[in-house]
Amino acid sequence: MMKVGELTYIVAGELPAELGNLNVVEINVADNHLMGPIPFSIFNISTLLMMGLSFNNFSGHLPSTMGLSLPNLELLHLADNRLSGVIPSSITNSSKLTIVDMTGNSFIGTIPDFGNLRLLRRLAMGGNNLTGESLRLFSSLTNCQDLEILEVAANKLSGVLPTSIGNLSTSLRILRAFECNISGVIPAEIGNLRSLEDLYLDNNQLTGFIPRTVGKLKSLQRIYLQHNKLDGYIPAELCQLSNLGHLYLSDNMLSGSIPPCLGELKYLRGVYLDSNKLKSTVPLNFWNLNDLLQLNLSHNSLSGLLPSEIEILKVIRELDLSWNHFSGEIPSSIGKIQSLVLINSAHNKFAGKIPESLGNIISLESLDLSYNNFSGLIPKSLETLKYLQYFDVAHNRLEGEIPTGGNFANFTSQSFMKNYALCSEERIQFPHCRKTLKRSRSKNVVSLMKYILAPIISVILAVIITLLVVRRQKLNKHATENEISLQLEWRRISYRELRDATNGFRKSNILGSGSFGTVYGGTLSDGLNIAVKVFNLESEEARATKSFGTESQVLSTTRHRNLVRIIGCCSSIEFKALILENMPNGNLEKWLYSHNSFLDILKRLNIAIDVALALEYLNHSHTFTIVHCDLKPSNILLDEDMVAHIGDFGIAKLFGEGELISQTKTLATIGYMSPEYGAEGIVSTSGDVYSYGVMLLEMYTRKKPTDEMFDEQMSLKSWVSQSLDEHRIIEVVDTNLLGRGDENFSRKEQCVSSILSLAIDCLIDSPTERINMREVGARLQKIKATIPSR
Numbered sequence: 001m002m003k004v005g006e007l008t009y010i011v012a013g014e015l016p017a018e019l020g021n022l023n024v025v026e027i028n029v030a031d032n033h034l035m036g037p038i039p040f041s042i043f044n045i046s047t048l049l050m051m052g053l054s055f056n057n058f059s060g061h062l063p064s065t066m067g068l069s070l071p072n073l074e075l076l077h078l079a080d081n082r083l084s085g086v087i088p089s090s091i092t093n094s095s096k097l098t099i100v101d102m103t104g105n106s107f108i109g110t111i112p113d114f115g116n117l118r119l120l121r122r123l124a125m126g127g128n129n130l131t132g133e134s135l136r137l138f139s140s141l142t143n144c145q146d147l148e149i150l151e152v153a154a155n156k157l158s159g160v161l162p163t164s165i166g167n168l169s170t171s172l173r174i175l176r177a178f179e180c181n182i183s184g185v186i187p188a189e190i191g192n193l194r195s196l197e198d199l200y201l202d203n204n205q206l207t208g209f210i211p212r213t214v215g216k217l218k219s220l221q222r223i224y225l226q227h228n229k230l231d232g233y234i235p236a237e238l239c240q241l242s243n244l245g246h247l248y249l250s251d252n253m254l255s256g257s258i259p260p261c262l263g264e265l266k267y268l269r270g271v272y273l274d275s276n277k278l279k280s281t282v283p284l285n286f287w288n289l290n291d292l293l294q295l296n297l298s299h300n301s302l303s304g305l306l307p308s309e310i311e312i313l314k315v316i317r318e319l320d321l322s323w324n325h326f327s328g329e330i331p332s333s334i335g336k337i338q339s340l341v342l343i344n345s346a347h348n349k350f351a352g353k354i355p356e357s358l359g360n361i362i363s364l365e366s367l368d369l370s371y372n373n374f375s376g377l378i379p380k381s382l383e384t385l386k387y388l389q390y391f392d393v394a395h396n397r398l399e400g401e402i403p404t405g406g407n408f409a410n411f412t413s414q415s416f417m418k419n420y421a422l423c424s425e426e427r428i429q430f431p432h433c434r435k436t437l438k439r440s441r442s443k444n445v446v447s448l449m450k451y452i453l454a455p456i457i458s459v460i461l462a463v464i465i466t467l468l469v470v471r472r473q474k475l476n477k478h479a480t481e482n483e484i485s486l487q488l489e490w491r492r493i494s495y496r497e498l499r500d501a502t503n504g505f506r507k508s509n510i511l512g513s514g515s516f517g518t519v520y521g522g523t524l525s526d527g528l529n530i531a532v533k534v535f536n537l538e539s540e541e542a543r544a545t546k547s548f549g550t551e552s553q554v555l556s557t558t559r560h561r562n563l564v565r566i567i568g569c570c571s572s573i574e575f576k577a578l579i580l581e582n583m584p585n586g587n588l589e590k591w592l593y594s595h596n597s598f599l600d601i602l603k604r605l606n607i608a609i610d611v612a613l614a615l616e617y618l619n620h621s622h623t624f625t626i627v628h629c630d631l632k633p634s635n636i637l638l639d640e641d642m643v644a645h646i647g648d649f650g651i652a653k654l655f656g657e658g659e660l661i662s663q664t665k666t667l668a669t670i671g672y673m674s675p676e677y678g679a680e681g682i683v684s685t686s687g688d689v690y691s692y693g694v695m696l697l698e699m700y701t702r703k704k705p706t707d708e709m710f711d712e713q714m715s716l717k718s719w720v721s722q723s724l725d726e727h728r729i730i731e732v733v734d735t736n737l738l739g740r741g742d743e744n745f746s747r748k749e750q751c752v753s754s755i756l757s758l759a760i761d762c763l764i765d766s767p768t769e770r771i772n773m774r775e776v777g778a779r780l781q782k783i784k785a786t787i788p789s790r
Contacts (some may be wrong), residue, residue: 028052030077030645035059038083043069044665050075052746054101061085067093077746079124080104087130092116099743101125103151111152121743133159134182142167148270153200160184161206166192178224179203186230191216202248203227210249215240226250226272234259234273243267250296251275258302263288273299274320288312291561296320298344305326305385311336313560315613320347322368329353335360336559338621342366346392349373354393356381363621366390374422394418401425401433401537431723475623493568493579497524498532505534512587516547516650521582529582530567537576549575554626554649562614563649564637565656582647585638592633592702601737601748602787604699605662605755609780610644611636615692616773618646619685625655627683631691632672633698640642654682668768671705671716676767678710687769692776693717693762700759702734717763720756729753751787758783 015034017444020041027042030052037060038053049072058081067090075093079101086109087102097117101124110132134157140559141147147169157180167187168175173195177438183205190199191213197220199282206228214220230252238244239261245268247262251491254276262268263285269290274296281304282297298320305328306321313319317339327349334343342365351373354557358367359381365388374396379391382388383405391408392415399421402408413429416422423433501522502509509520517535524530533551535544548571555566555578562583568579588607591597599607604696611631628635628649635648674690676682696703697720703709705716723732730738733752742748758779764770 015039015042020044023047026050026052028746029056031055031750033057038062045069046071046464048073050077052077052747053081054079056081056748058083062088062091064088065090067091070094071096073097075099075743076101078102078105082106084108087112087125089113091136095119098122098146100124110530111137111155113140115143117144119146120144121146122149123147124149124151125155126151128155130155130157132157134177134180135159135162138162138168139164145169145171147172149174152179152180154179157181158183161187161190161201163187163189167188168193171195174198175217176200177204181205183207185209186211186225188213190214193217194219196220198222200222200224201228206230208232210235210238210254212237214238217241218243220244221267222246224248225252225606227254230254232256234278236261239264241265246270248272249276255279257281258283258286260285262286265289266291268292270294272296274300276300278302281752282383284309289316290449292316294318297324298322300324305329306334308333312557313337315339318342320344321348324348326350327687330355332357334358337361338363338617338623340364342591345372351375353377354379358382359384360623361385361606362387364388368392369396370415371395375399377401378422380405382406383408387443391415396420398422402427402430466583492526492572495570495572495575497580498522498570498577500525501530502532514648514650516544522736527565529584531580531582533578533580535576537574545576548578550652550654551578551649553654554652557624558618558622558626560614561643562610562645563617564645580647581639581645584636584640585642587634588636588638588644588699589633591638592699598736601751602784604737605751605780605784605787607636607638607642607644608696608699608755608776609777609784611646611692611695612773612777612780614644614646616777617686619688619773625685627653627655627681627685628688628691629653629677630669630672631695632669633695636695674767675765682767684767685772686770689762689770689773689776690767693759696755696759696762700734700737700755701732702736703732717760721760724753724756732756747786751783754783754786755780 009425014036015038017028017039020039025043025047026049028050028645033056035057038058040063043063043066046069048070051073054077061084066088067427073092073094074096076099078096080103083105084107087107089112092112092114095117096119098119099122101122103124104127107128107130109130111130114120114123137152139162141150147398148171150172152178160183165187172193174197178200185208186201186206189210190211194217196217199220199222202224208230209232210225210230210250212235214235218241220241226248227250231254231556233256234249234254237261239259242265244265245267250272255278257280258273258278262396263283268289269291270293278300279302282302284307287307287309289435293316296317303325306326308331310331311333315338316337318341320342322344325348329352330345330350332355335355338361340361341363346368349372351378354369354374356379357521359379362385364385366402367388368390370392374393377400378393378398380403383403385406386405391411394415395418397420402416402422402424404426413427422430424430425432440726499505501524502520505520509522511519511521511531513519517533520532520534522530522532535548537544552569565581567581568577570577591599626647630648635646636717637645637647639645672691674687677687694716697716698704701720703716709756710716723729729749729752738745738748738752758776761771762776
């Protein structure tokens with residue numbers, strides 16, 4: 001797609017040289033398959049304000065006089081092509097330039113002195129073969145006091161980081177200088193960059209300490225310092241970075257202990273401290289980082305036990321503790337972490353039995369327990385892990401038969417070598433399991449049972465009789481109450497407390513209403529803000545009661561950061577209510593259609609990822625499969641940090657073991673139901689995928705599937721699908737999200753286009769051909785990595 005002035009064309013092949021005859025202000029052919037050299041004639045269009053040639057296959061070099069003939073140029077986008085040669089120094093004569101993006105080419109020579117470009121906001125030169133002194137580069141850019149993004153990564157620079165780095169723009173948000181062969185220390189003056197959000201200095205030759213002044217960078221979200229030669233302690237000043245989400249310090253020479261205060265940084269998502277010289281134990285509060293996704297502490301000298309509190313890491317995907325001195329048993333509570341994909345505890349001093357509960361981690365793909373002191377049997381429960389691809393328990397004290405079910409036939413014999421007494425009937429490297437010994441042992445057992453069987457039977461009968469009496473007493477006591485049993489962690493809240501908390505269920509306290517009840521906002525006597533979902537038992541008592549039971553069962557058995565948390569329950573014959581955590585920012589529908597609220601591309605994407613993670617957990621990672629059945633924006637609730645939580649499980653379906661499809665007579669919301677659900681009442685996880693796809697389209701088009709513009713001839717799906725085919729997505733996207741004047745228009749457009757394409761893949765008519773929520777989540781994360789920061 002080519003945009004010349006206000007006209008849009010579909011183009012292919014090479015750019016025509018005749019373009020140079022047009023007096024235009026904008027040429028944008030980004031993200032095509034164009035090739036060949038860039039016609040020199042377009043570098044003579046003195047009226048040009050924007051040149052967008054990124055994401056093509058252009059080759060050749062740039063004219064040496066380009067800056068002299070483009071005096072009005074403001075935006076220069078040449079990224080991700082095959083351009084080569086030197087960058088003309090004349091480019092600095094285009095004094096109105098605000099964005100220069102040449103990343104991902106094959107430019108050589110030195111980086112020109114861009115210090116003359118006083119209006120420069122973004123300079124991106126990464127991924128080339130540029131050379132020069134880093135000291136000169138950073139010093140020259142101190143004149144660019146509007147600079148927000150500086151990217152020179154993956155070039156062949158040399159020298160040190162100058163102290164003048166602290167004189168760079170106070171607006172600088174992103175500094176990418178990884179893989180540049182930079183040496184020396186990190187200057188303390190880096191702490192002057194108060195707006196810095198991303199710091200990428202990894203894969204260099206940096207030495208010395210991490211400066212304590214880093215603690216002044218209050219906006220910092222990502223620190224990448226891995227693969228350097230840094231030494232000293234991890235500074236406790238890092239704990240002052242309340243927004244820190246990613247901390248990468250791998251492969252340095254850091255020593256000492258892990259600062260305990262790191263466990264108080266609630267936004268931490270990825271922590272990589274591996275391949276250093278860290279000692280001591282892991283601070284206990286480190287296991288309270290309940291939103292942590294990756295933790296790598298491998299190749300250090302850490303010691304101590306793993307606490308049962310490890311289960312608090314409820315969304316962690318990768319846990320690597322290998323090559324340390326950890327000891328004791330691995331707590332069985334680890335089996336409650338349903339999200340784990342990788343566990344590596346090799347080369348430690350762990351002992352005891354391998355927990356049976358590991359078989360509950362159904363998403364597990366890699367499990368390495370080698371070189372420890374584990375004893376006993378290899379749990380049979382591990383045979384149920386259908387995604388397990390790598391398994392190693394070599395060099396332990398295990399005994400008994402090597403399992404043969406599940407994926408165990410795919411694991412090499414090396415995975416079981418050097419153990420105490422493992423046996424196998426199928427692997428020639430191991431002795432056969434001695435059945436005669438088993439028979440001998442069974443005879444001994446029979447002899448022993450002659451003496452102890454009678455008293456054992458007597459005790460068992462006495463216990464059974466006692467239990468039957470107690471059960472009958474309990475059934476008689478509760479026969480008329482018709483209550484659902486509460487989980488121990490639920491609060492028992494009376495009707496009077498709820499009435500007082502909601503001002504007598506006053507209309508002004510209503511937060512919303514649905515098919516089976518009304519939700520009231522309230523405050524308990526201890527100051528806790530709550531949402532009370534009161535079920536309407538007057539109109540359809542049977543359906544409302546069933547909905548109450550279903551929602552109670554779902555919420556009591558699930559635990560995920562993106563699901564609404566249940567606090568308590570109040571239930572009797574005449575009144576049923578669930579007490580839920582309060583979501584102060586309301587629901588997604590309000591934010592999409594309110595004139596007073598706005599969500600940008602990134603915020604909508606974060607919400608979409610939150611919902612995808614929750615559905616992946618429900619559909620694939622929970623102990624039993626749960627299908628929500630009624631996914632839509634009004635059921636997506638937002639907390640104080642704008643984190644999304646799925647709510648309203650009133651018509652959800654809970655599947656038994658091995659069950660994949662169910663049927664129902666309960667219809668969900670029109671417009672969001674999958675074809676098979678609406679026509680035949682067929683419920684499966686694919687139905688949730690379809691509803692998610694509709695919601696994703698609605699999020700980025702701001703059009704409901706039931707909008708009056710849609711009819712039998714055109715639906716929301718076909719409307720968007722046609723715009724994608726014709727490269728006209730700007731016509732369907734929410735007008736608040738994309739504008740041709742945006743500085744990152746091309747990348748934003750590509751990002752939204754990728755999201756809409758993903759949504760269409762969720763809306764394939766055949767449920768067996770739709771993608772699943774695991775794939776959806778992975779693709780959204782990749783899309784997020786490409787989105788412009790602003």
